[in-house]
Amino acid sequence: MSQSAGRETRQSTVLVELVDDGGATIGTREKLAAHRPPGEPHRAFSVFLFSSDGRMLLQRRAEGKYHSPGVWSNTCCGHPLPGEPPFLAATRRTVEELGVAPWSLRPAGTVRYDLEDPHSGLMEREFNHLFVGRVADTPRPDPEEVAETTLVTPDGLRGLQKETEFSVWFETVLNAAAPEIRRLVPEHLW
Numbered sequence: 001m002s003q004s005a006g007r008e009t010r011q012s013t014v015l016v017e018l019v020d021d022g023g024a025t026i027g028t029r030e031k032l033a034a035h036r037p038p039g040e041p042h043r044a045f046s047v048f049l050f051s052s053d054g055r056m057l058l059q060r061r062a063e064g065k066y067h068s069p070g071v072w073s074n075t076c077c078g079h080p081l082p083g084e085p086p087f088l089a090a091t092r093r094t095v096e097e098l099g100v101a102p103w104s105l106r107p108a109g110t111v112r113y114d115l116e117d118p119h120s121g122l123m124e125r126e127f128n129h130l131f132v133g134r135v136a137d138t139p140r141p142d143p144e145e146v147a148e149t150t151l152v153t154p155d156g157l158r159g160l161q162k163e164t165e166f167s168v169w170f171e172t173v174l175n176a177a178a179p180e181i182r183r184l185v186p187e188h189l190w
Contacts, residue, residue, distance in 0.1 A: 016079040017043040023110060023127045028082050035067060039114070039123025045090045046128055046173040047076040049102050049135040054185045055151035057135055058160075059098065061167070062147045067122050070147065072160065073167035074174065075135075077128075086129035098149065099140030105133035108180030115168045124169050130177040132184050 015028040019041050034040045049057045057075045061068055076097055080089035087107070094102050108130040115124040139149045152160060174181075 014079075015082050017082050019043050019127045021112070023112075025082075031079060032066065035122040035124070037116075037121060037123050039125035041112075041125045041127060042079065043086065044079050044124075044126040044128045045077065045086045045093075046074050046130050046169070046177070047090050047094055047102065047105070048108070048130075048132045048174070048177055048181060049075040049094070049100075050132070050181075050185050051135060051151050054187050055153055056157065057098075057139065057149060057151055058157075059139075059141065059149050060147045062143060062145055064144060067120055068117055068167045071165045071167050073170050077167075077169070077173075080129075087131065090129070090131045097142055097145040099142065100135050100137045102131075102133040102135060104184075105131050106180070106184075108132045108177040111173060111176035113169065113172050115172065117168050126169070128169070128173060128176075130173060130180070132177055132180050134184075 014031045016031050016034050017025045018027040018029055018034065020026050029040055029042065034042045051057065058072055059075060060072050061070060063069045076090065076094045078089065078093040080086050091102060091105060094100065110127060110129050112127050113124065117124065141149060
């Protein structure tokens with residue numbers, strides 16, 4: 001999908017898949033409505049990509065985002081369109097947001113959480129499909145989605161977390177993906 005097609009999708013009504021506690025689809029809801037308190041459990045994905053030297057690619061979300069603007073987060077996250085396999089959604093959105101295609105992308109499990117964003121008051125009640133992989137190209141972020149990117153080592157991540165704010169879901173999805181990250185990037189202690 002081209003960047004202009006991606007923008008058209010973001011500007012129109014976007015639906016997310018509502019799920020039960022086991023992750024089975026039970027319906028759809030408009031994305032923002034699913035995040036308004038008390039929130040509705042819905043399908044999501046989170047991607048962690050690593051450079052050839054084992055550094056993690058992070059993004060700082062654009063200031064214009066309706067949810068968690070301006071905070072640092074994992075490489076890419078989002079919601080599959082209804083009926084879209086999470087793996088394809090993760091690949092599609094990584095290309096749309098960052099202008100790079102992941103390679104060696106593989107599943108890293110799922111995690112279910114209920115978290116409130118302290119700034120917007122929106123709820124993250126997600127059944128999140130996790131993916132890890134590699135990135136070889138320099139990101140070319142869509143400025144409507146991503147304010148900036150950086151590559152960090154584990155020590156660099158800890159330092160950045162002390163200096164600035166991260167998305168409310170970051171630590172939860174990082175911890176859940178950690179076993180697969182360690183298999184992909186054994187030279188670092190993620």
